[in-house]
Amino acid sequence: MDYQPLLEEVLKDVSAYRGQGSVAGYIPTLARADPNKLGIALALEDGSAFAAGDGEETFSIQSISYVFSLALALHHQKSALWNHVGREPAGSPVNSIFQLEMEKGKPRNPLTSAGAIVVCDQLIGADTADEAVEEMLGFLRERSSDESVAIDEGLAMSESQAGAFNRSLAYFISAFGNMQNPVAEVLSLYYRQCSIAMSCRQLARAALYLAFDGTDPVSGDAVTVASRARRINALMLTCGHYDNSGDFAFRVGLPGKSAVSGGILAIIPGTGAVCVWSPGLNAAGTSLVGVMALERLVERTGWSLFGHGRSLG
Amino acid sequence: MDYQPLLEEVLKDVSAYRGQGSVAGYIPTLARADPNKLGIALALEDGSAFAAGDGEETFSIQSISYVFSLALALHHQKSALWNHVGREPAGSPVNSIFQLEMEKGKPRNPLTSAGAIVVCDQLIGADTADEAVEEMLGFLRERSSDESVAIDEGLAMSESQAGAFNRSLAYFISAFGNMQNPVAEVLSLYYRQCSIAMSCRQLARAALYLAFDGTDPVSGDAVTVASRARRINALMLTCGHYDNSGDFAFRVGLPGKSAVSGGILAIIPGTGAVCVWSPGLNAAGTSLVGVMALERLVERTGWSLFGHGRSLG
Amino acid sequence: MDYQPLLEEVLKDVSAYRGQGSVAGYIPTLARADPNKLGIALALEDGSAFAAGDGEETFSIQSISYVFSLALALHHQKSALWNHVGREPAGSPVNSIFQLEMEKGKPRNPLTSAGAIVVCDQLIGADTADEAVEEMLGFLRERSSDESVAIDEGLAMSESQAGAFNRSLAYFISAFGNMQNPVAEVLSLYYRQCSIAMSCRQLARAALYLAFDGTDPVSGDAVTVASRARRINALMLTCGHYDNSGDFAFRVGLPGKSAVSGGILAIIPGTGAVCVWSPGLNAAGTSLVGVMALERLVERTGWSLFGHGRSLG
């Protein structure tokens, strides 16, 4: 089926809202993002892929990277990972450290900054941050079938320089004994994974295996077991959007992960993966126009997990 | 298809764990519950229904009632309800008042005690608690096709007498100006809805419309619009189990609602509704054996929202 | 020594600020207070007493009553009282319930609303609220040598009707098992003690024994032992002014207790007691002009506990 017209239409539906929301401003590279950018891409079981608007343009994947580092860390640590990080929604704003104190340095889930830092530490394990970065890049290149995926090193440097809050989180976790590697080493991985540049098309393709119980339906690669793929989706649904995860489930009804760069990756189990990008964020840090686009897409296709009408898709 | 053998098998799988967990002890009626009770029931699109173990025995539905009062309040108030209650996961234990303070008396979602109290207030609206109770009972009788559904009035009285924490929540909400009716009136509805006695079979049947975009597939009644049914499911998935909603999504992967009496209602969009009951609770207040039973059921059927294999169901 | 000119001068110093601050508005009786009222009174060891401005006019003593109910409860319960309430500063705004949750229903100190409610419960003990009210009134009449001290019953009724937040606190404490009497009984005492009407002159006189190690220097009555009087003073210094107790110590340097009606009672150990009244409050709920007046008084007399110059007094 040709989804190109549908994607075009979805973008048209929401294009009047382009430029709304606030572009993340904590580092110059992000602050300079063009608020009118708007892209979408869809990858399907049969290998077909569609992109519209700026869907082929790269942006830093920021916290969308958490989904992939979680997948890799679970591959290495298996359920031992859950000794170091929980799997409950956070219930607090993106920049809050309160729950980390209440829960003695164990982040509530791997899709918050604190949780992703712990996942980075576990992913490094007995290796180095450089090795973990290589593993991550290799994984994303293989999953997206695109060797050009790379880190924006200048951005990684800026992120690190601006990163007082994340440094605070990391030392706080360390003070509770929940970090095995030096903070500097862990953050070196963290900032580089956040600075990987990818397009909507590459991200949708890379995440396709999550929609098919862990097996890439195009290459046939058994990337992970079904239970793990389902659980990553479950975490995305309950925890993927800072303190508006509930609202995203309510409005879109798909597992997803938002990033401060304005990207949102969403999984359509049994069907495919979709990614949108628009830099203006809502008050909770999710792409304002991006979530509108996904809402329209799901309305038109019936892809919500919560309805009867998935057969419409 | 005959699901009877499957339900029996699921109960057999978990029956070794019967009696584990802690029975809720804050009022004598609940504390006297037999920890060895274990029941399950399934209602399907074609009107077929299956029950096993103690699946026909009634228990007080407690916070499972929140799903139905939410449905009714949304019917009356429509999206104005969201001015009074949020839709984000709570991120704090069942007996915490902290977030309510941070968020100035607006509960995070309608499936916590605080949220359900606000929903009760909205459901009463300009009427009386007695009228709202009647509406609620009428709705549950109609949806379960069973006129025998009734309130355990003795239990309602005990709940009210023991309810210092909920009284505290209600006055706190009222202090922030988020309550239009007197606290006593609102709690009168709240305790009576929690004391409605239903069986797993009745609950699964009553919730069937939520699996079919708001239309009861057996009676053909258009109970609510598709978007509202989907949204209630989304809220159940992100917020339905106190501070283990994330874990429930991770393990079971279905929209659900836990109750301190040991019941769990779960929705299988496009397929049906299932309810389990076993009084022993885990540390977060969800039925310990109940969640295990649902986990087995989903493993065997592929009904998780997050996998490819729903066609197995 | 004739302190009359000094008191007049102090009032003159600050009278330009009269009317600033916000009058407490949660009940009409308080909201109607004239923001230009300004009074002061001083009671000394030799029985001499001085009043200036509106220092003879009565106002509801509100949380200044906590000092006296604490004294009575300590008399009855002795150090067992500290099993029910702590003695640390609160570190949170006047209307916060958060710490009460963190500390499982044990208020941090007896000079917050929550703490005063627990003190009321302990003061009632096995008696009734009515008996405790009588004891309290009798104590204040005796200590102020004035039989006319009385409750403003209309105000007590209004306070009770408006008191959703305090009801919430009381039920929360009760939910943690830290209340032996029914909430309604405890609040009946609480609201009546807050509604006792006294003037600056009466309050300064009534508190005189706290400045002299527990013995009223005029009547010679041994009201309490030295260690208890000192400890009440210590609590007033560290906890007497909601979340600006530190600032009061910093600026004034005397044990004191603020009330939302704009009264502030302060103790000058070894010298006497002083009370000011001016209804406009600062952001933390302490009389804005009242604290300025005390600041000037202490500057002129050297009465601060923290300086060398007490001999000036």
Add this chain to the structure above:
Amino acid sequence: MDYQPLLEEVLKDVSAYRGQGSVAGYIPTLARADPNKLGIALALEDGSAFAAGDGEETFSIQSISYVFSLALALHHQKSALWNHVGREPAGSPVNSIFQLEMEKGKPRNPLTSAGAIVVCDQLIGADTADEAVEEMLGFLRERSSDESVAIDEGLAMSESQAGAFNRSLAYFISAFGNMQNPVAEVLSLYYRQCSIAMSCRQLARAALYLAFDGTDPVSGDAVTVASRARRINALMLTCGHYDNSGDFAFRVGLPGKSAVSGGILAIIPGTGAVCVWSPGLNAAGTSLVGVMALERLVERTGWSLFGHGRSLG
């Protein structure tokens, strides 16, 4: 007057409790402290000084240093310091970051770790940490009339290596924009000031000016103005002992500052300064036997700020 016998007696009174409490264990140097050490020293207006037990032995002054860095920072920044740090008691345990989040990176008072870090930043100002360390050492040498006061550099190194929690605090403050110098520079001063080694005798002597409105009564040096000395005393009284400042005021009734090394410095306005040292700490981090010794001393002398009997002293 010869206070030597009194000090000996006080130590004798409490010596049965020596060894109780927990020695701070977060770095080896502190953990190795002999729990049986017990010393006391008193410095008076006339230059007389008394020491008993281990009162001449040096220990790291740790957070007692906060009193002196506060005095220096106030000297430089004057009231502008209060833009960066508050003056309210903390109301939370020593290792809590929660309030710092609630108050957007402005520590509640200068006598907590977070507050002391901000004071260090302000003390450095446009200089370097090395210069600030020199100023601090010079000040302590002059005030204690002892050129031998020095930093235990090995300890400073260990503190820095173990200091994940303080690093977390510092980066958190920095993330809120409340730090003008680099975190590493600020902590370099912080850890060195905490590692200054002094005896009870030296500390009591150095703080003597705080008891006399800012003027050293022995040398006649006008160290600071009266209002500032009084305010430092007020802060010590309300905030000097982590989350047992209220209890210290209640039991001892003097401005004081506790340190994790087991030292407690206390000021007796108009009379002198006293310092005790005993490494075993109570649950809140204050010297368990130290506070008992001060309690006895005050009982015997009537030096409590809150009583009539100061003339006994």
